Amino acid sequence: MSSASQDNAVGDAGGTEAKRMADEKTAKDNETCEKYVKNGLNRNVTVQFLYERLLQMGCAPPKNMIRCLDCKDSQRAGGFGVVEEIDMSATAASTTTDKQKSDQYSKCAQTKQEIDTLLAKERDGDAKLRLLPQIYLCQQHLRNETHAHESMVHELIHAVDMCRTKMDPINNCIHLACTEIRAENLSGECHWLREVQNGRMLTDFLGHGAKCVKRRAQLSVKANPNCAEKAEEYVEAAFERCYKDTFPFDRHPNLR
Numbered sequence: 001m002s003s004a005s006q007d008n009a010v011g012d013a014g015g016t017e018a019k020r021m022a023d024e025k026t027a028k029d030n031e032t033c034e035k036y037v038k039n040g041l042n043r044n045v046t047v048q049f050l051y052e053r054l055l056q057m058g059c060a061p062p063k064n065m066i067r068c069l070d071c072k073d074s075q076r077a078g079g080f081g082v083v084e085e086i087d088m089s090a091t092a093a094s095t096t097t098d099k100q101k102s103d104q105y106s107k108c109a110q111t112k113q114e115i116d117t118l119l120a121k122e123r124d125g126d127a128k129l130r131l132l133p134q135i136y137l138c139q140q141h142l143r144n145e146t147h148a149h150e151s152m153v154h155e156l157i158h159a160v161d162m163c164r165t166k167m168d169p170i171n172n173c174i175h176l177a178c179t180e181i182r183a184e185n186l187s188g189e190c191h192w193l194r195e196v197q198n199g200r201m202l203t204d205f206l207g208h209g210a211k212c213v214k215r216r217a218q219l220s221v222k223a224n225p226n227c228a229e230k231a232e233e234y235v236e237a238a239f240e241r242c243y244k245d246t247f248p249f250d251r252h253p254n255l256r
């Protein structure tokens, strides 16, 4: 039984070299991402504005709220929150160690199966779920610094929404659709920020923007197994109200 793995260990020089190169790339990606995050916090006015708003609203972001992680095969640029099980047994509070926690974070986007398992437990009354206020950027999928900062703004909008309402995006698909619409709309991911920065006049603002926001919000809603099946309907139902809702900005930041 063990001979196969021994063979592997001995005759795998090529694999070791490949692993060394992969590790080097991971380290480089991480370094670049950390730099983007630092610059975002120090210089990006939108990121700074949202951070300050969180403080004013009484939701001081935890230290190192924004992390750079290796997201492996997941294609996303980042995410908000880690679905965590609140253990229902009385002595449980102290059983989650920091090590376990960081293992959980380092998994980045949880797999559909993991989330399904947690959701099933909650349905059966065995567990309660909550979202941790944690933002992660997937370091290997950031195209450039602008992309990193847009992803930060996107996730900070989710943090603001979690702070201002008793939002339950795990179980309430309309809540989820609403915060995704707002995050896509206000982050500039539909290219408005860049267009304006480049001094271009936007003639088809509502048309293009709304379509892009809708499409991207639907994709995000589909990522929650509770909401995947009717993602389009949820986004449609929430769209008008949530697309208009620019809180905590007075108006759409890309129009300033």
Ligand SMILES: [Zn+2]
Binding pocket: 154, 158, 179, 180, 183, 220
């Ligand atoms: Zn989102």
